[in-house]
Amino acid sequence: MDTIAAYLNNMFAALPRTEQTFNLKQDLLANMEEKYHELKKEGKSENEAVGIVISEFGNIDELIDELDLAKGGEDTLLPLLAPEDTWSYTVAKKRAGFMVAVGVMLCMIGPALLMVLVTLAEFGFLRGVLSEDAAGMIGVSILLVLIAFAVGLFIYSSSIMDKYKYLQKGFNLPYFLRTELEQRSRAFTPTYTLSLTLGICLCVVSPVLVIVWAAVSDDTTAYGAAIMLLLIALAVFLFIYYGTIKESFTFLLKEGQYTELSPEKKEEKRIMGSIASIVWPLATCIFLISGFVFQRWDINWVVFPVTGILLGIFGSVYNLVKAR
Structure with missing residues (x-):
């Protein structure tokens, strides 16, 4: 295996150091390794397997001519992302996503609490104890405090990701790191799909509570509206938190909207x-x-x-x- 990698490095040594040549090199290395393992399973010796692989993949002149790689001149190879930077980015992205999701939830919980307090003061057990205006003032105070806390979470989550802004300029992943990221991404896909499905179901079901509550009592429809907001807030949390984790894989693997920035x-x-x-x-x-x-x-x-x-x-x- 080391012989194949060394041979490939020598072949690409004279080519311009661009992202295109890097990706081509990584693809060739993956194909050569796959062929090597197939030959080993067939009973070929180390030298036989390496010789066959090099003979089959060793000539890249046609690819060079087809992609017009020989005309490059500048050393524009993007930096390789180290494993520790890769995993620290995914952790930071996950933390930032959690904070943003909680912040958005708080912004939606505030109005729900306000409606409940006003309704309790008008029709519930707070009637006669607390006036509507007083309940409204308390509710708005809680709402503003929650919004302020949410803004703090948004600012802090942004500061967490500031150290990774350099990734927006471009990067490359070593082959082994890309393979591990792809495996983790595939393993996370069922969880992401489940969270997306659950969030959509919560959004679809949430208005039903308003309709049911209105049919029971027009005076306390606000309770149904408050519960609806809470369900939507939970759905939004699922969308943002798990969507952010999915986005971290998409960004590092340069898939979807990140194929080209x-x-x-x-x-x-x-x-x-x-x-x-x-x-x-x-x-x-x-x-x-x-x-x-x-x-x-x-x-x-x-x-x-x-x-x-x-x-x-x-x-x-x-x-x-x-x-x-």
Whole structure:
């Protein structure tokens, strides 16, 4: 095996050090190793297996001419990612994803608690003990505290990932590391699929509680709405947390949207992030104004799911327009 690797290194020594030649070298090495192991299983000796592999894969002149590799000149080989950096990135990404998921959950739990408190003060056991306005003030205070804590989580999660910004400039993975990442990614896929399925089911089922509660009692529909928000919050947690873990594998393996970090994709993310940073605080202001000024705590919660839907629609329209 060492002979094959050394031979391959000598073949590529004179070629320009680009990502294209690196990927070609890794693919050839994988094929040569596979052929070597097949020959060993057939009973070939070490020297026989190595000789056959080199004779079959040794000539890469046609590939060089086809890919026009000989015309390169600059030493543009991207840095190899070390195993410790790779695994520390996956751990940091997982932690950051957990914090973001919890932060988003808190932002959705706040309105749910506010609705419950106001309803309890109007119809529940807090009636006569706590006025509606007082319950609303307490609920808003809790909401603001949760949002502040969530913002802190968002900022901290961003700081965790700052040290890995250099990966955006590009990197390569050693063959053994890529193989292990692919195995881990495949092992994680059933968990990711289960979390995605469960999250979708929670989103689909959640409105049923509002309908059922409204049929039982119009006065306490807010309870059903609060539970709906909690179920959606749990679904969002599943989407973000497990989606972030999946994204870490996708990014390191350069799959899906990370196959090529195109300027268009970066611009799309920048625009969507900028819009979301404006729209969500605006939605919160609408929620608070409609509650305190117009006393519509029973229905104003819809501003949050509607905002999420509108952002999704905008992202789809943006992609369609850019595709033309």
